[in-house]
Amino acid sequence: MSFASDLRQRLDLARKLIDEAGKLALAHFADLVHLRIDSKLNGQDVVSAADRGVEALIRGTLAKTFPEDGFLGEESGLADGRSGWRWTVDPIDGTSCFVHGLSSWCVSIALSDADEHTRLGLILAPVSGDLYEAVHGEGARLNGRPIKVDTQTSLETGLVGLGASHRVPAQEVASLLEMLLARGGMFVRSGSGALSIAEVAAGRLAAYYEPHINAWDCLAGLLIVREAGGFTADFPGAGRHLLTGGPVLAAAPQIAQPLNDLIASARRH
Ligand code: LIP
Numbered sequence: 001m002s003f004a005s006d007l008r009q010r011l012d013l014a015r016k017l018i019d020e021a022g023k024l025a026l027a028h029f030a031d032l033v034h035l036r037i038d039s040k041l042n043g044q045d046v047v048s049a050a051d052r053g054v055e056a057l058i059r060g061t062l063a064k065t066f067p068e069d070g071f072l073g074e075e076s077g078l079a080d081g082r083s084g085w086r087w088t089v090d091p092i093d094g095t096s097c098f099v100h101g102l103s104s105w106c107v108s109i110a111l112s113d114a115d116e117h118t119r120l121g122l123i124l125a126p127v128s129g130d131l132y133e134a135v136h137g138e139g140a141r142l143n144g145r146p147i148k149v150d151t152q153t154s155l156e157t158g159l160v161g162l163g164a165s166h167r168v169p170a171q172e173v174a175s176l177l178e179m180l181l182a183r184g185g186m187f188v189r190s191g192s193g194a195l196s197i198a199e200v201a202a203g204r205l206a207a208y209y210e211p212h213i214n215a216w217d218c219l220a221g222l223l224i225v226r227e228a229g230g231f232t233a234d235f236p237g238a239g240r241h242l243l244t245g246g247p248v249l250a251a252a253p254q255i256a257q258p259l260n261d262l263i264a265s266a267r268r269h
Helices: 003-029 049-065 095-099 170-182 193-201 215-227 253-268
Strands: 037-039 046-048 070-073 077-079 086-093 106-112 118-125 130-135 140-142 159-162 186-188 207-213 246-251
Touching: 003 049, 003 086, 003 106, 003 118, 003 130, 046 049, 046 095, 049 070, 049 086, 049 106, 070 215, 086 095, 086 193, 086 215, 106 193, 106 215, 118 193, 118 215, 130 193, 130 215, 140 193, 140 215, 159 170, 159 193, 170 186, 170 207, 170 253, 193 207, 193 215, 193 246, 207 215, 207 253, 215 246, 246 253
Parallel strands: 070 086, 159 186, 159 207
Antiparallel strands: 037 046, 070 077, 086 106, 106 118, 118 130, 130 140, 207 246
């Protein structure tokens, strides 16, 4: 089988699978009162039966169809494969929003090759129905229509998505917020890094930055931004490992440097 044919087969399945996963997640979302929720690292870091059920659906279907592929899921961890392909999946990104009944969550599926290049990225926001998708070298799409980052916005006119969690010192986030506001900028925090990164690709956000995020949260979105003409900093960055995560920056090209300068200043404070 050729590389292109292997990739196409996996894209076809990923499209069907993310739709099925979105429907399962929505069924849980409609019945939150009966949803089992557990804390992980702290009260803000939660996992639900919906996360586990959606990941089991995706992981089980992929294992049946492509048993030689590797898989990295937020809830079930890493399983190496022999084919060179590896799926990286966040069954529900924005779990905290999900369990609180907020609509800012999504299903994120990425596929990487043996050289750790992301070749497919799919992000579905089931509440809105928005499906973001990219194939390496073939552009980015939202609901089937081509998308591009916003090349006209600036820090002073655009919205910067900022991620925050208790995995990083509060002061680091506070310093960046202060510097961005002082610069005349504005921020939003949606609670779903994957969805915010996809909104950079759609030209809705000027950029997205988070001091620490995991691979399953961002690999799909970073490909979608690159294919939409955006800048993405190397992830997880020099000296870091896929499983430890790291900082993420995705931006319209004209925003990347001024925002990076603010990030560097905030880190020094
Ligand atoms: C979330 C990320 C978000 C981050 C949260 C959490 P999850 O992923 O999308 O950007 O700030 O701490 O990691 O846990 O909802 O899949």
